[in-house]
Amino acid sequence: MYKSFAIVIALLISLSSxxxxxxxxxxxxxxxxxxxxxxxxxxxDYFKHVAEAKSQQVKLESYGETNERRPLMLAxxxxxxxxxxxxxxxxxxxxxxxVLNGKPTANTIxxxxxSYNVHGNEASSTEASxxxxxxxxxxxxxWLKNTVVIIDPCINPDGRDRYVxxxxxxxxxxxxxxxxxxxxNEPWPGGRPNHYxxxxxxxxxxxxxxxxxxxxxxxxxWLPHIHVDxxxxxxxxxxxxxxxxxxxHEIISDWQRDFQTQIGKNHATYFDKEGWLYFTRERxxxxxxxxxxxxxxxxxAIGMTYEQAGHGRAGLGILNDEGxxxxxxxxxxxxxxxxLSTVEISSKNAEKLNTEFAKFFNNSGLKYKxxxxxxxxxxxxxxxxxxxxxxxxxxxxxxxxxxxxxxxTSKDGQLNASSNDLVVSTNQPKGKMVKVLFExxxxxxxxxxxDITAWSIPYAYGLDAIASxxxxxxxxxxxxxxxxxxxxxxxxxxxxxxxxxxxxxFLADVLKGGFKVRFTEKPFTTQGKTYERGSLIITRxxxxxxxxxxxxxxxxxxxxxxxxxxxSSGFSTxxxxxxxxxxxxxxxxxxxxxxxxxxxxxxxxxLWHFFEQQLGYPVTSINTNNLSNTNxxxxxxxxxxxGYYGSFLNDAISEKLKNWVSAGGxxxxxxxxxxxxxxxxxxxxxxxTPEESTQDKEDNRxxxxxxxxxxxxxxxxxxxxxxxxxxxxxxMAFGYSDNYxxxxxxxxxxxxxxxxxxxxxxxxxxxxxxxYAGRDALKKLDNSLIFGxxxxxxxxxxxxxxxxxxxxxxxxxxxFLVNSIFFVNNNLHEL
Ligand SMILES: [Zn+2]
Numbered sequence: 001m002y003k004s005f006a007i008v009i010a011l012l013i014s015l016s017s018x019x020x021x022x023x024x025x026x027x028x029x030x031x032x033x034x035x036x037x038x039x040x041x042x043x044x045d046y047f048k049h050v051a052e053a054k055s056q057q058v059k060l061e062s063y064g065e066t067n068e069r070r071p072l073m074l075a076x077x078x079x080x081x082x083x084x085x086x087x088x089x090x091x092x093x094x095x096x097x098x099v100l101n102g103k104p105t106a107n108t109i110x111x112x113x114x115s116y117n118v119h120g121n122e123a124s125s126t127e128a129s130x131x132x133x134x135x136x137x138x139x140x141x142x143w144l145k146n147t148v149v150i151i152d153p154c155i156n157p158d159g160r161d162r163y164v165x166x167x168x169x170x171x172x173x174x175x176x177x178x179x180x181x182x183x184x185n186e187p188w189p190g191g192r193p194n195h196y197x198x199x200x201x202x203x204x205x206x207x208x209x210x211x212x213x214x215x216x217x218x219x220x221x222w223l224p225h226i227h228v229d230x231x232x233x234x235x236x237x238x239x240x241x242x243x244x245x246x247x248x249h250e251i252i253s254d255w256q257r258d259f260q261t262q263i264g265k266n267h268a269t270y271f272d273k274e275g276w277l278y279f280t281r282e283r284x285x286x287x288x289x290x291x292x293x294x295x296x297x298x299x300x301a302i303g304m305t306y307e308q309a310g311h312g313r314a315g316l317g318i319l320n321d322e323g324x325x326x327x328x329x330x331x332x333x334x335x336x337x338x339x340l341s342t343v344e345i346s347s348k349n350a351e352k353l354n355t356e357f358a359k360f361f362n363n364s365g366l367k368y369k370x371x372x373x374x375x376x377x378x379x380x381x382x383x384x385x386x387x388x389x390x391x392x393x394x395x396x397x398x399x400x401x402x403x404x405x406x407x408x409t410s411k412d413g414q415l416n417a418s419s420n421d422l423v424v425s426t427n428q429p430k431g432k433m434v435k436v437l438f439e440x441x442x443x444x445x446x447x448x449x450x451d452i453t454a455w456s457i458p459y460a461y462g463l464d465a466i467a468s469x470x471x472x473x474x475x476x477x478x479x480x481x482x483x484x485x486x487x488x489x490x491x492x493x494x495x496x497x498x499x500x501x502x503x504x505x506f507l508a509d510v511l512k513g514g515f516k517v518r519f520t521e522k523p524f525t526t527q528g529k530t531y532e533r534g535s536l537i538i539t540r541x542x543x544x545x546x547x548x549x550x551x552x553x554x555x556x557x558x559x560x561x562x563x564x565x566x567x568s569s570g571f572s573t574x575x576x577x578x579x580x581x582x583x584x585x586x587x588x589x590x591x592x593x594x595x596x597x598x599x600x601x602x603x604x605x606x607l608w609h610f611f612e613q614q615l616g617y618p619v620t621s622i623n624t625n626n627l628s629n630t631n632x633x634x635x636x637x638x639x640x641x642x643g644y645y646g647s648f649l650n651d652a653i654s655e656k657l658k659n660w661v662s663a664g665g666x667x668x669x670x671x672x673x674x675x676x677x678x679x680x681x682x683x684x685x686x687x688x689t690p691e692e693s694t695q696d697k698e699d700n701r702x703x704x705x706x707x708x709x710x711x712x713x714x715x716x717x718x719x720x721x722x723x724x725x726x727x728x729x730x731x732m733a734f735g736y737s738d739n740y741x742x743x744x745x746x747x748x749x750x751x752x753x754x755x756x757x758x759x760x761x762x763x764x765x766x767x768x769x770x771x772y773a774g775r776d777a778l779k780k781l782d783n784s785l786i787f788g789x790x791x792x793x794x795x796x797x798x799x800x801x802x803x804x805x806x807x808x809x810x811x812x813x814x815x816f817l818v819n820s821i822f823f824v825n826n827n828l829h830e831l
Pocket of ligand 1: 119122201230231232
C-alpha cells in the first residue's frame with residue numbers, strides 16, 4: 001500500500017516535470033521548423049503540447065470541424081492572471097462594445113487575434129504560428145501582462161493538407177529551386193480553397209462554409225481589437241503589410257487608419273534592421289466586407305492583411321526572378337516577426353485600443369436608421385439566418401407607410417409595411433456592419449479596387465426594401481412555423497406554390513422519394529385559389545405506385561415547411577386542368593457537372609456545394625480530361641461552370657456536345673464557358689462589340705504611361721448591380737417577377753438571341769444601380785443578354801452570362817438554375 005502510493009507520487013512528480021518542459025516547435029516536431037511542411041495534425045499536436053506544458057497561460061478550444069473532419073482550434077495565450085480571468089476580460093470587452101449590457105469592471109487588456117493559413121497553399125504562416133506561440137511564452141512574456149492573444153493556427157486545414165500532401169509526394173530531395181519543376185506548379189484545383197473549393201477569405205460576410213460559420217461564433221464571442229490575416233503573394237513581391245490601399249470604406253474611423261499605420265511602422269523597424277524589403281498602401285484595399293481584414297474592421301477591430309512572398313509556388317525553396325532563393329525558413333521568419341510586432345505594439349497601446357474600440361460602436365451619425373424589407377417569407381427567413389450568424393438584431397415592422405430610398409426604383413419612395421416585413425436598424429452595436437451590408441451603394445473613394453464593389457443585401461436576396469432616415473419601431477421577431485398539412489385521402493392531388501429555394505429543396509426530395517411531379521406552365525385557379533406558373537402538382541393518379549402516398553408527402557412537405565394544398569378535382573375553375581399539355585411532368589434529370597482543368601475551381605466548387613449542401617440533388621462530376629470518352633447519353637443535363645476553356649472545345653468535343661444537345665440534352669453554360677460558344681456556328685450566341693469611334697481611338701493613343709492603369713478602369717465592371725427585364729412566362733424564370741437585379745462580375749456582353757428565348761436581359765442605356773461600371777463597359781451593355789435559352793434539335797443550350805453562384809451569396813439568382821434543370825424544355829426524350 002505504502003509502496004504503491006510512493007510510486008504514484010513519483011509518477012506524478014515526473015509527469016509534472018515533463019509537463020513543465022515547454023519544447024520549441026523544432027524539438028517537438030523532430031526537424032528544424034521550415035525544413036519540412038508540417039501536416040495539420042502535427043500542428044494541432046504541438047499546440048496541445050504547448051497547452052499542457054503551459055496550462056496556466058494557454059487554453060485550447062475547439063470551435064468546429066471541417067468537411068473532411070479536421071479540427072478547428074483556437075489557442076488563448078496570456079499571463080497566468082489574465083488566463084484565470086479570461087471570461088471576465090471577454091465580458092468586459094463586449095460590455096465596452098455595448099454588445100453585453102452593463103459597465104465593464106476594467107478595460108486595460110488588448111485583445112489580438114492572429115489567423116493563419118486561410119489560403120491552404122500559403123503554407124508558411126501555420127509554421128509561423130508555432131514559432132509565434134513559443135516566442136510569446138518564452139522571450140515575450142512581458143507583453144502578455146496586458147494582452148490576450150488568440151491564435152488560430154490554421155483557418156483552412158483541408159486546403160492546407162491538400163497542399164502539403166501534394167508537395168510532400170511531389171518534391172525532390174533536396175528540393176529543386178527551378179521554377180519549372182513540378183513541385184512549384186500545383187495541379188487543379190490547388191490548395192488555396194477549402195473542401196468545396198471556396199475561397200475562405202471571401203466568405204466572412206456570407207459564411208456559406210462550415211469553417212466561416214463556426215469561426216464567426218467564436219469571433220463574435222470576443223470581438224478582438226486587432227485581427228491579422230496571414231497570406232502569401234507572388235514569389236517576387238517581398239512582403240506587404242498594412243496600412244492598406246484606397247478605397248477604404250467610409251465607416252473606417254480615423255483611429256483605425258491611424259493605428260494601421262502605427263502597426264506598419266513598428267514592423268518596418270524590424271524589417272529595416274534586417275534589410276528585408278516590403279511595401280504598404282498598395283493593392284490591398286478595404287472595401288468588400290467578406291475579407292479577413294475588412295470584416296473585423298467593420299466589427300470594430302483594426303483588421304490587417306500580411307502578405308509574404310511565396311504562395312503555392314514556393315515550396316521549401318525557389319529561385320525568384322531576381323536571382324534570390326526564397327526559402328520556407330525565410331517566409332515563416334518574416335511572418336513570425338510581424339505577428340510578434342503586432343502583439344508588441346498592441347500591448348504598448350492597450351488602454352488606447354480599449355477606449356477607441358468603445359467609440360467605434362457609437363452609431364448615432366449614420367444616415368440610414370432602418371432598413372425595411374418586404375418579400376416572400378422564405379427569402380425573409382433565409383436573410384434572418386444570415387443575420388443570426390453575425391449576431392445582428394432585427395424585428396418585424398408594426399405596419400404603416402415607410403418612406404425613404406426605394407431599392408426597386410433607385411429613388412425616394414414609399415412602402416406599405418406589414419407585420420411580416422423585416423426591419424434591420426443601425427442603432428445597435430453592429431450598426432456599422434448593418435450599413436455596410438444593406439446600404440444601396442457603398443461610397444467608392446477610388447475605382448481601382450481588388451474586388452467587387454456591390455453586394456447590397458436587398459438585391460442579393462430579392463427583397464423590396466426602403467432605407468429610412470428615421471428609426472422604424474419593431475415588434476420582436478418570432479419565426480413562424482408552418483403547420484403540418486393534413487393528408488386528404490379524397491384529394492385528386494396536392495398543389496405547392498413555387499417561389500424559393502425551399503420549394504426547390506422540397507421538389508428535389510419528392511423526386512428522390514420516387515414521386516411523379518407535374519408543374520404548370522400557365523396560371524390556374526381551383527377551389528378559389530390561383531396558382532402561378534411553376535406551381536407543383538402531385539396527383540394521386542400519377543403516384544399509384546407510392547405506398548402511403550398522402551402521409552409520405554405530408555412528411556416531406558412538413559420537413560421543408562411547405563404547405564400542401566389539397567385539391568379535390570383535376571378540373572380547374574380557370575386555366576389548365578391537371579391533364580392539360582400545359583401541365584407537364586418533371587422528368588427527373590440526371591445531371592453531370594464538368595470539373596478539372598479549364599474549369600474555374602471556384603465555380604465548380606460553388607455548384608458542387610449547391611447540389612450537395614443546398615439543393616440536395618445528385619450530380620455526377622466529370623473531369624474535362626475524360627469528356628471525350630464519356631458516354632453523355634447517360635445524362636439529361638450537363639453544366640459547364642465558369643472557366644477558361646480556351647482550346648478545350650476543339651472540333652471533336654464541339655461536335656459531341658452538339659450531337660448530344662440535338663438528341664435532347666440540356667447544356668447549361670455559365671459565365672466564361674460562354675466564350676466557347678460565342679460567334680460559333682450552330683450556337684446562336686454573339687458577342688456585343690460596339691465600334692470604337694475615331695475620336696476614342698485618337699484619345700486612347702495619347703494616354704500617358706503613368707495613367708494607363710487608371711484609365712483602363714473605364715472598360716471594367718468590378719462587380720456592379722443592374723436591373724434586368726425578365727420574361728417570367730418562360731420556365732427558366734418561374735417564381736420571379738418581371739425584374740431581376742443581377743450582379744455583373746465583368747464587362748463581357750452578348751447580344752440578345754435572334755432565334756432563342758431572351759429570359760433576362762438589359763435594355764437601352766442600362767445603368768448600374770450599385771457598384772462601379774466604367775463608361776466604355778456600360779456602352780457595351782446596351783440590349784445585352786443575361787440569361788437565355790436556345791433550342792438545338794430536341795435539346796437546349798442555356799446561357800447564363802452572369803454567374804448566379806458566385807461565392808454562393810446571391811440568393812435570389814439560384815432559382816434560375818433550378819428552373820433550368822427541372823422545367824426548361826422538360827421533354828421526355830430518351831437519350
Ligand atoms: Zn492569401
